[in-house]
Amino acid sequence: MNEVSSSEPDLVIQVEGLVKNYGNTRAVDGLDLAVHSGEVFSILGPNGAGKTTTVEVLEGLRKPDSGKVSVLGLDPWHDGYTLHKKVGVMPQGFRFFDKSTPREAISYYASLFGTSPDAEEILEIVGLSDAADKHFQDLSGGQKQKVGLALAMVNDATLVFLDEPTTGLDPQSRRGIWDVIRNLKKHGSTILLTTHYLEEAEQLSDRVAIMNNGKIIVCDTPSHLISKYGSERKVVVSGGSKMYEYLKSALSFRVEAVDSESVQIYVPSSTDILKVVKAIDESGLPYEELSVRRDSLEDVFIFLVGRMKEGELS
Amino acid sequence: MKPRRILADFNVYRREFTRNSAALFFSLAFPVIIILLFGAIFSGGSGGTPQLYVQNLDTGQLGGSFTTALNQTGALQVVLVPSNASFPQYLLDHSYSAGLLIPPTFTTEAMAGKPENLTIYTNPADASSQSVIGITSAVINAFNLKLEHTSPLLGLSLKSVNEKSPSYVDFLIPGLIGFSILISPMFSMVNISSEYKRTKLFKQLSLTPLTKGEWLVSKILWYLILSAISFIIMVAAGELIFHASVSITYWVIPFMAMGPLFFVSLGMLVGTVTKSEESAGIVGNIITFPMMFLSGTFFPLSVMPAWLQGVAHIFPLYYIINGLTDTMVYTNYTGAEVDSAIVAVLCIVVFMAAVTAFKWRED
Ligand SMILES: Nc1ncnc2c1ncn2[C@@H]1O[C@H](COP(=O)(O)OP(=O)(O)OP(=O)(O)O)[C@@H](O)[C@H]1O
Ligand SMILES: [Mg+2]
Numbered sequence: 001m002n003e004v005s006s007s008e009p010d011l012v013i014q015v016e017g018l019v020k021n022y023g024n025t026r027a028v029d030g031l032d033l034a035v036h037s038g039e040v041f042s043i044l045g046p047n048g049a050g051k052t053t054t055v056e057v058l059e060g061l062r063k064p065d066s067g068k069v070s071v072l073g074l075d076p077w078h079d080g081y082t083l084h085k086k087v088g089v090m091p092q093g094f095r096f097f098d099k100s101t102p103r104e105a106i107s108y109y110a111s112l113f114g115t116s117p118d119a120e121e122i123l124e125i126v127g128l129s130d131a132a133d134k135h136f137q138d139l140s141g142g143q144k145q146k147v148g149l150a151l152a153m154v155n156d157a158t159l160v161f162l163d164e165p166t167t168g169l170d171p172q173s174r175r176g177i178w179d180v181i182r183n184l185k186k187h188g189s190t191i192l193l194t195t196h197y198l199e200e201a202e203q204l205s206d207r208v209a210i211m212n213n214g215k216i217i218v219c220d221t222p223s224h225l226i227s228k229y230g231s232e233r234k235v236v237v238s239g240g241s242k243m244y245e246y247l248k249s250a251l252s253f254r255v256e257a258v259d260s261e262s263v264q265i266y267v268p269s270s271t272d273i274l275k276v277v278k279a280i281d282e283s284g285l286p287y288e289e290l291s292v293r294r295d296s297l298e299d300v301f302i303f304l305v306g307r308m309k310e311g312e313l314s
Numbered sequence: 315m316k317p318r319r320i321l322a323d324f325n326v327y328r329r330e331f332t333r334n335s336a337a338l339f340f341s342l343a344f345p346v347i348i349i350l351l352f353g354a355i356f357s358g359g360s361g362g363t364p365q366l367y368v369q370n371l372d373t374g375q376l377g378g379s380f381t382t383a384l385n386q387t388g389a390l391q392v393v394l395v396p397s398n399a400s401f402p403q404y405l406l407d408h409s410y411s412a413g414l415l416i417p418p419t420f421t422t423e424a425m426a427g428k429p430e431n432l433t434i435y436t437n438p439a440d441a442s443s444q445s446v447i448g449i450t451s452a453v454i455n456a457f458n459l460k461l462e463h464t465s466p467l468l469g470l471s472l473k474s475v476n477e478k479s480p481s482y483v484d485f486l487i488p489g490l491i492g493f494s495i496l497i498s499p500m501f502s503m504v505n506i507s508s509e510y511k512r513t514k515l516f517k518q519l520s521l522t523p524l525t526k527g528e529w530l531v532s533k534i535l536w537y538l539i540l541s542a543i544s545f546i547i548m549v550a551a552g553e554l555i556f557h558a559s560v561s562i563t564y565w566v567i568p569f570m571a572m573g574p575l576f577f578v579s580l581g582m583l584v585g586t587v588t589k590s591e592e593s594a595g596i597v598g599n600i601i602t603f604p605m606m607f608l609s610g611t612f613f614p615l616s617v618m619p620a621w622l623q624g625v626a627h628i629f630p631l632y633y634i635i636n637g638l639t640d641t642m643v644y645t646n647y648t649g650a651e652v653d654s655a656i657v658a659v660l661c662i663v664v665f666m667a668a669v670t671a672f673k674w675r676e677d
Contacts, residue, residue: 111322
């Protein structure tokens with residue numbers, strides 16, 4: 001594996017044509033990736049897409065079968081020891097020594113890295129203050145994951161890998177971890193995140209890569225992806241068939257009856273929303289609810305991955 | 315190698331260990347329970363044909379026929395000792411537990427009708443010592459009848475191989491120290507090295523500046539300390555409860571240092587080369603159990619049939635226990651020297667193999 005000479009100085013991760021097999025299973029199939037300094041980059045993908053495998057190659061835990069990989073200008077497999085001092089890692093399915101506490105875990109990692117982080121602060125921000133002195137084996141699943149996140153913060157890493165950091169967490173903890181990620185970004189760290197939560201990717205990431213069958217299908221900012229692959233805005237009103245008839249004749253936009261109650265009006269631009277609302281008002285018909293919707297990353301994801309299953313996309 | 319990192323990892327492991335009551339029980343309490351049990355139960359009984367080391371200095375015929383008669387009883391196996399060897403130091407040097415000295419004047423005195431004593435050296439702690447004395451006395455009686463003198467001419471004077479006259483418990487102490495040097499590191503290392511592989515803890519550690527060598531050293535350190543503690547407990551239990559008397563010199567150090575090093579490495583090697591936790595457990599047990607029973611841990615090798623004694627020589631633990639017995643029971647430092655040299659070679663081989671085979675991460 002040759003080191004990739006960083007052509008662009010702000011590239012933190014650079015991958016070209018990465019292939020990784022497990023026996024006969026091809027987990028990563030010619031993947032290209034470029035992550036810039038200071039960005040939060042998310043990899044989205046269904047189970048078995050190859051996200052963890054990719055991340056582990058980048059961390060230097062697995063040897064690539066072929067392709068060029070450069071992380072912070074280093075070859076992760078051969079220069080792992082140097083690289084590891086500069087990166088923080090929260091692996092998927094994090095495990096620690098059964099009878100050590102989160103506080104002890106932090107002080108252990110601090111001694112190994114030779115850093116002196118504020119353990120209390122770390123415990124506080126990942127939301128482990130209440131469980132700081134419990135043995136790891138007695139922590140809940142979510143608390144165990146938070147220990148993993150806490151340890152990824154011990155060495156003030158310039159690059160942080162978070163493999164599904166919020167899977168299995170309660171909604172409040174998830175938002176807590178989003179804050180942690182935003183904070184890391186604010187302090188200048190680059191973050192590579194994998195997740196199944198599209199909302200999370202949408203909220204946090206500067207760029208998102210959607211991965212399936214070992215390849216990246218698309219990679220862009222969340223809003224570009226939505227506008228490119230998502231539908232237009234829609235106004236949804238619950239007014240029954242009378243409303244449907246009225247709006248269909250009153251408006252030049254596409255109007256659909258979703259079910260016996262809801263009517264959906266597709267609007268090309270945001271200024272058209274007012275026209276639709278005005279028409280609803282002018283109809284004088286009673287209605288229960290009125291909302292404006294836009295496709296989320298989730299719709300894009302389901303659309304793209306679904307299309308790929310049907311073999312429409314390469 | 316950074317002491318800071320070794321210490322940090324040592325502390326984590328120490329806590330893992332001391333917070334695990336099963337680990338503590340098996341490493342510290344279990345050997346004590348065994349010393350109590352075996353010390354109480356094991357009082358006699360013998361097996362196999364005891365060996366008697368005979369030095370025949372007799373200038374006449376009688377000594378030779380006496381030796382032959384002894385051997386013909388079938389109850390003893392006579393081994394002749396060169397006449398230039400000095401008795402009983404020779405027995406000590408070789409850790410032999412029974413010896414018979416036939417004096418130069420044996421034939422001449424007997425012919426002259428003067429009473430005379432043969433000297434038998436035995437180790438009272440050895441289960442076979444009573445039968446050796448009994449058989450020798452029987453042969454002496456037979457000779458007395460044959461010599462047809464009015465009063466018995468030949469007698470037997472009893473001497474101990476070493477002045478301290480070790481007891482069974484004296485032998486049990488080095489045996490059980492060897493036992494605790496073996497089981498705790500062996501079982502724990504086989505277990506954690508395969509478990510950490512499965513739970514990916516090794517992978518996680520590989521993401522820190524801790525090195526494989528540092529990790530291994532911290533485990534060795536911990537088991538050195540644990541072995542030292544169990545050494546103290548075992549000697550104290552033996553001396554206080556069974557009035558054992560063992561000699562403790564700096565010669566125990568090589569064995570107490572190399573033993574844990576060896577078994578930590580061996581356990582690590584087994585856990586590393588096997589694929590799953592199950593296979594690691596099986597391979598670990600196949601190595602550990604025969605070694606545990608046949609290396610002179612619970613009973614002296616002399617009670618085992620000769621072929622089994624031969625088998626014992628393939629076990630590293632045999633050399634550790636033999637060396638500890640030489641130092642602590644016989645104060646035979648020449649023997650200990652040989653044993654420690656063998657253990658040192660084994661240590662280097664297994665440690666290097668473990669370090670080479672052990673990988674933090676897989677391809
Ligand atoms: N250690 C392994 N041995 C064999 N095959 C593996 C191994 N790890 C992963 N795979 C296979 O490689 C493929 C990619 O797995 P990977 O763990 O990278 O997926 P992922 O995208 O992280 O999935 P998830 O969202 O479920 O975490 C899967 O088909 C999986 O079965
Ligand atoms: Mg994964």
